[in-house]
Amino acid sequence: MHTAEDPSPPLPRLYSEFAGWFHLLTHPDDYAEEAAFYAALIRENATIPVREVLELGSGGGNSATHLKQHFSLVLSDVSPDMLAVSRTINPALEHIQGDMRTLRLDRQFDAVFVHDAIEYMLTDADLRQAIATAHAHCRPGGVAIFAPDAVKETWRPRTDSGGHDDPDGRGLRFLEWTHDPDPDDTTFICDMAYLLRDPGGAVTCEYDRHVMGLFSRRSWLEWLEDTGFHPHSVPLAHSEVPHGEVEVFIAHKP
Numbered sequence: 086m087h088t089a090e091d092p093s094p095p096l097p098r099l100y101s102e103f104a105g106w107f108h109l110l111t112h113p114d115d116y117a118e119e120a121a122f123y124a125a126l127i128r129e130n131a132t133i134p135v136r137e138v139l140e141l142g143s144g145g146g147n148s149a150t151h152l153k154q155h156f157s158l159v160l161s162d163v164s165p166d167m168l169a170v171s172r173t174i175n176p177a178l179e180h181i182q183g184d185m186r187t188l189r190l191d192r193q194f195d196a197v198f199v200h201d202a203i204e205y206m207l208t209d210a211d212l213r214q215a216i217a218t219a220h221a222h223c224r225p226g227g228v229a230i231f232a233p234d235a236v237k238e239t240w241r242p243r244t245d246s247g248g249h250d251d252p253d254g255r256g257l258r259f260l261e262w263t264h265d266p267d268p269d270d271t272t273f274i275c276d277m278a279y280l281l282r283d284p285g286g287a288v289t290c291e292y293d294r295h296v297m298g299l300f301s302r303r304s305w306l307e308w309l310e311d312t313g314f315h316p317h318s319v320p321l322a323h324s325e326v327p328h329g330e331v332e333v334f335i336a337h338k339p
């Protein structure tokens with residue numbers, strides 16, 4: 086969140102004024118295969134039985150719709166609008182508003198899961214704070230999973246498009262364009278164009294800039310270790326992702 090003390094850019098419009106369109110940009114069904122992979126990682130890498138899991142930056146609750154079949158989930162996100170979107174598909178789950186850098190619930194969980202929301206950590210200090218939050222909420226023997234879309238070593242500029250239609254006539258199509266104006270800093274840019282069709286058929290076009298964080302594998306592993314985790318990384322196994330393109334960080338709390 087953008088405050089006088091916090092120089093982070095404001096959240097993208099997608100997570101506030103366009104939050105109600107989120108499930109037309111990225112649909113819960115699209116997350117099934119990936120969520121099954123994370124559920125297995127959590128079980129295989131924790132050395133205690135895993136029942137309770139905290140998700141930081143749970144967004145529209147898409148991963149949660151699948152993970153809740155395996156675990157008792159608590160969801161948190163900085164955006165009240167995104168929490169409201171998630172409640173529409175996860176009404177029985179506890180939702181808590183909080184910034185993953187500063188959230189302190191005074192509770193511990195068997196595992197902490199941070200999916201693509203981790204990419205909104207833009208500086209070394211941001212990422213270290215989010216790691217500390219995961220550590221504070223993880224029981225000894227538990228595990229934290231961090232799943233950024235890229236690390237510095239493998240990041241490539243790319244263009245993507247997609248979208249979905251609602252039975253009520255609404256539809257969304259997007260164009261996503263990632264580029265890195267300064268390869269020496271810890272951010273890159275994801276510029277997004279949304280075509281939004283209302284139930285009456287009228288279409289508007291909106292622009293949104295997402296500033297995203299990008300860190301080396303070495304920084305990730307070093308900061309996880311500094312915080313008290315025993316970390317390693319594995320390639321994401323997914324039918325639509327070339328092997329080695331995306332890396333997942335697994336942090337066991339001894």
Ligand SMILES: C[S@@+](CC[C@H](N)C(=O)[O-])C[C@H]1O[C@@H](n2cnc3c(N)ncnc32)[C@H](O)[C@@H]1O
Pocket residue numbers: 086096100116141142143144145146147148149161162163164167183184185186200201202203205
């Ligand atoms: C791409 S969405 C996450 C979607 C999610 N993986 C899902 O399954 O629906 C990214 C989310 O990160 C959240 N976010 C960004 N900065 C955050 C922060 N500092 N703390 C917590 N959440 C944050 C945004 O509000 C947004 O909901």
